[in-house]
Amino acid sequence: MEHLIAEMKPLSPVLIVFTGALAALLAGVFSKKENSYALPYIGITTVAFAFVALLNYWGRGMIWLLQGAIRIDSFGLYISAIILIACLITFLASIGYAKRLGFEHGEYISLLLFASGGMMLLAMSADLVTLFLSLEIMSISIYALAGMARHRQKCNEAALKYFILGAFSTAFLLFGIALIYGATASTKIHAIAQVQGLKPLLVAGLGMLIVGFGFKVGAAPFHVWVPDAYEGAPATVTGFMAVAVKAAGFAALLRVILIAFPGTWAEYWWPVFWAVALLTMFLGNIIAVFQKNVKRMLAYSGIAHTGYILIGLVSLGIAGSEPYIPGMKALMNPIAGGMLFYLLAYTFMTLGAFAVISLAARDEDDLETLDDFSGLSQRKPVVALAMAVFLISMAGVPPFGGFIAKFYVFKGAIDVQGMLLASGVKEYHALALAILGIITSMFSVYYYLRVVWFMYFREPLEDRPSVAPSWGLHFVIFASSVAIVVLGILPSGFFSVASRGAEALVR
Amino acid sequence: MSDVMFVALAVVSTASALLLVTRRNPLYAALCMMVLFGTTALLFLKLSAPFLAAMQVLVYGGAVLMLFLFTIMLLNLHPEELGSEKGLTFKLSAGILSAVLAIFLIYAVKFSRDMTGGSFPELPAGSAAFGSAESVGEGIFDAFVLPFELVSVLIVAAVAGAIVLTKKKL
Structure with a gap:
């Protein structure tokens, strides 16, 4: 027993988060209604403690736990940090907003913490059993969170749709895990890589896993739940869903694909991801153009961003499948680092944008349609400026973080292409994907700037009664826009941290 | 002999699964499901996994199916209410x-x-005890102690979520 406790110590960030979740649950039950404003602070404190515990393990190398069920490494810690940042921003943004929408319960805080703990474990799982269970902890909590504003019909619809489609995708994932276990007699991600030769059963399992993870990260053609769920859920929850679920989903995807199916296995999976990335970028960006609802537009833009991040995975696959080309291996770490940097930049842009949507909310509804944004610059000039920063950054315009993130991803693909051509391989898949990615980003400029245009060049429709925003929301919007600018102007430090995070997957 | 038994079980379970998704009346579908769970349990037994077979009967045949039946009977839909x-x-x-x-x-x-x-x-665990209650218990409290604990976290989160979504007054 004692040695078990000692062994669990490196897991303390996750354990702190789960403890905080239970504390918030109990506090919600035993506190009086008028004291419920204090509940988000329980969450904030928990996240702060967990973050300190997390930093404690950064740079200590790999730690294997519980017979290889968990591997605490730089990659897991990096993703966990993103998740904790997203969780903290969500708590801050919820101050006041949750009360206005009538879900200032202990359960709200508790479920957010449960989801974050599950995501952190997901990023650290080295065993498919642990991976599946942490994925479920995350998903179940998020399903409930999506339906938090119970009196809104849209919100109920979002939760139900997300639940049913999510359960469907989980079945694929579980089936894939079962097939992989059947082929290799192991659920350990690192042991699966030891199996020699191609096994059709393993390929079938890999395909099912790709479907399951594709749902979670919102890649086309598994993206149908995204717009409805994002539109219906309360703005703070949507921001959390968009950022943290995507980060955790990508963490699991990258770890399973890159560690269990490395090297020449990549020949089997990179064409799949090539097609998925292409479809995701085009569908996301083109459908976003036609959206009148800003939350829905951001949902499609989130799908498009998934496509851009997948470009990195395709580049890694192409690089990995040609290991004999000298210098190819050295390219892989910067590519993976670029993907991780993208996730960080995406965190701040998206959470900031959803914070603006919830800040500018009216009493009953969120500020959602384009018309609601008319003349925001006259009513709330600073907020409008911050929103413009977030949107322009998402479009990938310098000097913001979103530009640098896209730059790293596209540069990775072009580097791989250059290396291929230099060694005489005349295949242009990587280049094609990079060029198509740049073209689709051009589309995106239109729909992002349209919101900016509404904010700055339209008169306000009527006097909308605006609510007094909380300090938390102001702080979130301020801090996120500063972070986006810093990521855009001084990216090298963050990029080197991201590359160190990627070292655990590809050296 | 054992092949004959396998084929019989496989045919019955596949047929009942097909019937399950094609029946229009939910009550018949639930009965087909019962047959499916029973034959699956027998298949597990044949694969020398008695614990799994018992769980299949207890959890799926007992609890899950009961929930389905209760829901169907509570709703008590007429055929015309089932939708087009x-x-x-x-x-x-x-x-x-x-x-x-x-x-x-x-x-x-x-x-x-x-x-x-x-x-x-x-x-x-290729030993003779594979699939027995003992080996499952050993697995739960030894190699899979963390997943076992995670299941309890999952259940707490699910209960909290279910309450917050359904309770009339919070």
């Missing part, structure tokens, strides 16, 4: 998709067997 029949294109595409998936999986299993020389990898 799905179109032919929907049925056809669903059938084709399932058939493709089935053929794909059969091929995957068959080719994997051919390539590994007729045998699948030995499972780690």
Whole structure:
């Protein structure tokens, strides 16, 4: 027993988060209604403690736990940090907003913490059993969170749709895990890589896993739940869903694909991801153009961003499948680092944008349609400026973080292409994907700037009664826009941290 | 002898699964499901996994099916309340998709067997006690202690979520 406790110590960030979740649950039950404003602070404190515990393990190398069920490494810690940042921003943004929408319960805080703990474990799982269970902890909590504003019909619809489609995708994932276990007699991600030769059963399992993870990260053609769920859920929850679920989903995807199916296995999976990335970028960006609802537009833009991040995975696959080309291996770490940097930049842009949507909310509804944004610059000039920063950054315009993130991803693909051509391989898949990615980003400029245009060049429709925003929301919007600018102007430090995070997957 | 039994069980379970998704009356579908769970449990028993077989009967045949039946009886829908029949294109595409998936999986299993020389990898706990309650218990409290604890976290989160979504007054 004692040695078990000692062994669990490196897991303390996750354990702190789960403890905080239970504390918030109990506090919600035993506190009086008028004291419920204090509940988000329980969450904030928990996240702060967990973050300190997390930093404690950064740079200590790999730690294997519980017979290889968990591997605490730089990659897991990096993703966990993103998740904790997203969780903290969500708590801050919820101050006041949750009360206005009538879900200032202990359960709200508790479920957010449960989801974050599950995501952190997901990023650290080295065993498919642990991976599946942490994925479920995350998903179940998020399903409930999506339906938090119970009196809104849209919100109920979002939760139900997300639940049913999510359960469907989980079945694929579980089936894939079962097939992989059947082929290799192991659920350990690192042991699966030891199996020699191609096994059709393993390929079938890999395909099912790709479907399951594709749902979670919102890649086309598994993206149908995204717009409805994002539109219906309360703005703070949507921001959390968009950022943290995507980060955790990508963490699991990258770890399973890159560690269990490395090297020449990549020949089997990179064409799949090539097609998925292409479809995701085009569908996301083109459908976003036609959206009148800003939350829905951001949902499609989130799908498009998934496509851009997948470009990195395709580049890694192409690089990995040609290991004999000298210098190819050295390219892989910067590519993976670029993907991780993208996730960080995406965190701040998206959470900031959803914070603006919830800040500018009216009493009953969120500020959602384009018309609601008319003349925001006259009513709330600073907020409008911050929103413009977030949107322009998402479009990938310098000097913001979103530009640098896209730059790293596209540069990775072009580097791989250059290396291929230099060694005489005349295949242009990587280049094609990079060029198509740049073209689709051009589309995106239109729909992002349209919101900016509404904010700055339209008169306000009527006097909308605006609510007094909380300090938390102001702080979130301020801090996120500063972070986006810093990521855009001084990216090298963050990029080197991201590359160190990627070292655990590809050296 | 054992092959005959396997084929019989496989045919019955596949047929009941097909009937389960094609019946229009939910009560009949639930009964087909019961047959499906029972035959699956027998298949587990034949694969010398008695614990799994018992769980299949207790959890699926007992608890899950009971929930379905209760819901069906509580709603007590008339045939005309069940909604319109799905179109032919929907049925056809669903059938084709399932058939493709089935053929794909059969091929995957068959080719994997051919390539590994007729045998699948030995499972780690290849002892005589494999699949018994003892070995499952040992697994839960030894190799899989963390997943076991995670299940309890999952259940707490699920309960909190269910309460917050359904309780009339919070």
